[in-house]
Amino acid sequence: MKFNMYILLVASLLIISCSSKEQSTERPMTSEESTLGELQHGFKLNPVTQEKFDEGLLLLHNFEYEDALTAFEAATESDSTEVLAHWGEAMCHYKALWRLQNTDKGKAILTRLGNTAQERIASINDPIKKIMWELVEIMYGEGEFDERNNMIKEHLATAHQQYPEHQEIAAFYALSLIWATEEYGDGSDDLRLAASITDKITKVNPLHPGALHYKIHALDGPTSAKEALDAADAYAKVAADAAHALHMPSHIYLATGDWKGVVESNQRSYDASVDRMIAKELEDGSRGYHSYAWLHYGLLQQGKYSEAEKILKDMIMLVPKDPTKGARGYLLGMQSRQLAATENMSDEVKMDTDVKVDDIGILPQSVRSFLKAQIAYDNKDTQTIKYEIDWLANKITIASQDINEGGAAMCSAGTSRYAPTENAVRSARVIMNQMEGFVALLNKDSKLFENHLQKAVELEDQTNFPAGPPRITMPSYEQYGDWLVAQGKHEEANELFDKALLRMPRRTKSLQGKVTCLKALKEQDELRKVEEELRSIFDEA
Numbered sequence: 001m002k003f004n005m006y007i008l009l010v011a012s013l014l015i016i017s018c019s020s021k022e023q024s025t026e027r028p029m030t031s032e033e034s035t036l037g038e039l040q041h042g043f044k045l046n047p048v049t050q051e052k053f054d055e056g057l058l059l060l061h062n063f064e065y066e067d068a069l070t071a072f073e074a075a076t077e078s079d080s081t082e083v084l085a086h087w088g089e090a091m092c093h094y095k096a097l098w099r100l101q102n103t104d105k106g107k108a109i110l111t112r113l114g115n116t117a118q119e120r121i122a123s124i125n126d127p128i129k130k131i132m133w134e135l136v137e138i139m140y141g142e143g144e145f146d147e148r149n150n151m152i153k154e155h156l157a158t159a160h161q162q163y164p165e166h167q168e169i170a171a172f173y174a175l176s177l178i179w180a181t182e183e184y185g186d187g188s189d190d191l192r193l194a195a196s197i198t199d200k201i202t203k204v205n206p207l208h209p210g211a212l213h214y215k216i217h218a219l220d221g222p223t224s225a226k227e228a229l230d231a232a233d234a235y236a237k238v239a240a241d242a243a244h245a246l247h248m249p250s251h252i253y254l255a256t257g258d259w260k261g262v263v264e265s266n267q268r269s270y271d272a273s274v275d276r277m278i279a280k281e282l283e284d285g286s287r288g289y290h291s292y293a294w295l296h297y298g299l300l301q302q303g304k305y306s307e308a309e310k311i312l313k314d315m316i317m318l319v320p321k322d323p324t325k326g327a328r329g330y331l332l333g334m335q336s337r338q339l340a341a342t343e344n345m346s347d348e349v350k351m352d353t354d355v356k357v358d359d360i361g362i363l364p365q366s367v368r369s370f371l372k373a374q375i376a377y378d379n380k381d382t383q384t385i386k387y388e389i390d391w392l393a394n395k396i397t398i399a400s401q402d403i404n405e406g407g408a409a410m411c412s413a414g415t416s417r418y419a420p421t422e423n424a425v426r427s428a429r430v431i432m433n434q435m436e437g438f439v440a441l442l443n444k445d446s447k448l449f450e451n452h453l454q455k456a457v458e459l460e461d462q463t464n465f466p467a468g469p470p471r472i473t474m475p476s477y478e479q480y481g482d483w484l485v486a487q488g489k490h491e492e493a494n495e496l497f498d499k500a501l502l503r504m505p506r507r508t509k510s511l512q513g514k515v516t517c518l519k520a521l522k523e524q525d526e527l528r529k530v531e532e533e534l535r536s537i538f539d540e541a
Contacts, residue, residue, distance in 0.1 A: 035241035036062060037209030041168045044126060049075040049082045056088045061171065061210030062242035065092045083129050086112055090136040096149055096179040097217065099419075106140040117141065131159045131169065149180040160197075167201050171210035174198050178217050194218040195227065202231075209239045216248050220467050222505050225255035236265065243272040247291045254294070254468065257506020260540040262298035266291040285322035289315070293330040297469035300341040301508050302541035309345055312338050316352050325418065328355045329364040336371040336473035341509065344378070351375065361418030362399040363471055366392055366428035370435060370473060377438040385442075389435050396428050423464050430459045430472050434479055446487075453480035457496065465503050475500050481513050490520040508537060 036058035045053055056071030072088035079085065090109045093102040113120040117137045124130045138151045156173035163169050177194040195218040201211035212235040219228035232252035239245035247269035253261030273288030280286075292311060299308040312334050319327045332355055338345060345351075353372050357365045369388040376384035399420035433456035440449035456476035463472070477500035484493035494517035500510040511534050518527035 035239070036245075037212075037239045038205060038207035039167075040205050040208075042166065043084055043128065043168070045084065046079045046082050048078045049085055052078065053082070053085055053088060056092075057168075058209060058239075059242070060088065060091055061208075061213060062239050063095075063097075063213070063244045064242050065095060068092050080112075083113070083124055083126075083133060086110075087129075087132050087136055090139070094136075094139045096145075099145065101139075101145070103140055106136070110136065110140055128163065128166065128169075131155075131163075135172065146180070149176065152176045153180040167205060167208060167211075170197050170201050171208065171214065174201075174214045174218070175210070178214060191218040191224070198231070206234070207238050209235070209242070209245065212238060213245065213248060216251050220251045220255060221465050222255045222503065223465075225252045228252045229256070232261075236268070241272070243269050243276060243288050243291070246272055247288070247294070250291075250294055250298075251467065254298070255505065257301075257504075257537075259298050259301040259506070259537055263295060263302065266295035266298065270295060283322045284318050285324035285327055287318065287327075289319075289324075289327045289330045293334055293469060296334050297337060300337060301506075301537065303508065303538055304541055305338075305342045308338060308341075309349060312345075313349055316350065319352075319355075323356065325360045328357070329360050329367075331355060332357070332364055332367045332371060333469060333471070333473055336367055336374060337469060339371070339374045340474035340478075359418070361424065362395055362420050362428050363424045364418075365395050366431040367471070367473060370431045373435045373438055374474075377442065380442055382439055382442050385435055385438050389432060389439070392428065392432050392435070396425060396432065399425050399428070426459050427463050427471055430456045430463070430476055433459065434472075434474065434476055437479065441483075449483065450480075453483065456480070457499075461499070470504060475504070475507075475510075478509055478513060481510075485513065485516055485520075488520075490517040493517050494521065506533065506537065508534065511537075 036055070039054055039057060041057070043053075052071045052075035056068045056075060059065075059068035059071060069089060069092040072085055072092065075082065075085035076089060086109055090106050093106040093109075095101065110117075110120060113123055113133075121130060121134060121137065124133055134155060135152060138148055138155055141148065141151075143151065153173075153176040156169060156176050159169045160166075160173045174194040174197040177190045177197075181188055181190045195215050198211040198215040198218070201208050202215075205211070212231045215231040216228050216235060219225055229252055232249035236246050236249050247266055250262045250265035250269075253259075253265060269291035270288045273286070273291065276282070277284070277286045292315065296308050296311045296315075299305075299311070315327075315331050315334055319331045331352060335351055335353075351371070353368065353375065355364075355368060357368050369392040373385045373388050376382075376388075403420050403422060403425065433452045436452040437449045437456070440446075440452060453476060457480055460472060460476045477496040481493040481496035481500070484490070484496065494514060497510045497513040497517065500507060501514075504510065511530055514530050515527065515534065518524075518530060
């Protein structure tokens with residue numbers, strides 16, 4: 001549905017059943033009628049706020065924070081005494097999954113109800129509303145970011161035990177388990193608990209966007225993604241007017257190597273973001289570059305290098321017009337992945353290697369260095385690679401001294417999304433060893449190359465599994481594996497390609513590496529299986 005029909009579609013939400021058990025005689029919406037999902041929350045609201053509050057809550061579950069805030073603000077304007085309208089506004093400034101928080105704006109909203117938390121909480125009589133308000137008091141209260149996320153989890157665990165049938169308490173409890181986890185994307189106990197909670201919601205309300213959305217996040221990794229295929233297939237249909245919802249199924253599709261699904265989901269998501277940008281007359285930075293980067297990666301996996309190159313050329317032209325932090329990071333990753341996949345590009349592509357990275361953290365910094373090193377390696381330019389190694393080494397030293405796993409933005413100007421973490425620094429060290437490997441190859445020092453790539457693989461083994469296009473844009477397993485193939489060491493190379501495929505299922509470059517190894521090893525049965533898998537990927541394309 002194009003965004004120029006968005007207002008009409010939102011108007012249709014007037015008939016959504018946001019009912020409690022006492023209101024269960026109302027007809028629930030069908031998936032064909034609902035474009036953002038369905039709520040059955042049971043909150044006791046002033047009828048004049050109902051429409052905009054429901055719109056805001058649906059958008060909030062879909063992570064459409066800016067539009068959700070606009071809807072909640074309209075609800076507040078219609079009745080400033082409605083506690084949940086203020087609550088909704090405060091919720092929009094806490095984007096914990098991305099480690100973003102606007103504390104100044106959040107606290108300013110809280111003070112509308114009183115000067116202290118005790119005063120504000122005491123002013124609320126409804127027990128459910130009190131629980132929800134206590135949630136935002138924790139969000140903007142004392143403690144480090146991770147500490148508060150754990151406090152939120154414990155608060156909602158107690159509330160869920162007290163009100164197990166309340167869908168909104170359950171949904172936000174599931175989300176809080178994801179916020180608080182230290183092992184995102186691997187199917188840990190907390191993440192599996194979150195998924196089980198969302199399943200209970202969808203059993204009663206299969207159109208709840210938060211339940212579907214949070215199940216995808218809970219099982220977003222190659223070890224557990226297959227268990228979320230049902231949610232992935234359903235979510236984009238349930239919330240077809242949310243660009244983020246159109247993108248989210250591709251988390252599961254990518255983790256299972258369904259490249260056709262990755263491409264289709266992200267094309268729809270990007271198109272929806274552009275429609276929204278045009279309708280609201282926004283800057284280019286509001287484009288869904290996240291989806292565009294995933295679309296580009298999916299096309300590379302399908303072998304559609306020319307189509308991927310067209311998208312990359314588009315990015316190189318668009319990003320400088322409104323160079324947001326996210327857009328710059330995506331552009332760097334896309335350029336490096338295109339080179340890693342194709343080893344060359346047409347002369348029409350003028351690579352942008354001077355992207356500003358001082359304000360976007362160690363990972364984009366390392367990707368920019370690697371991109372420059374890739375180009376320099378092709379040009380046999382050892383000095384440029386050595387310069388990038390020294391530059392990145394300095395950035396790694398600074399980041400290592402400043403690692404802060406728990407911090408969050410404490411004012412409107414700040415953000416911790418790009419703050420260094422152990423995982424980010426370790427990934428940067430992988431990349432530095434890969435660049436050292438380039439220098440060793442140019443100097444024809446095979447032993448030194450192997451030493452650096454063994455270290456790179458060891459470090460990459462210790463990084464988180466990718467929850468999207470790989471941040472290490474040329475996985476060290478493949479760089480080392482390709483070299484081993486050239487040395488005739490096919491058994492060792494095959495093991496490395498298997499490691500890559502464990503972390504990145506059905507990645508075509510690793511599958512192609514396996515084909516070469518299996519042919520040399522005369523492993524005919526496995527060779528047929530891998531060749532068939534590659535054929536199926538390219539046939540789907």
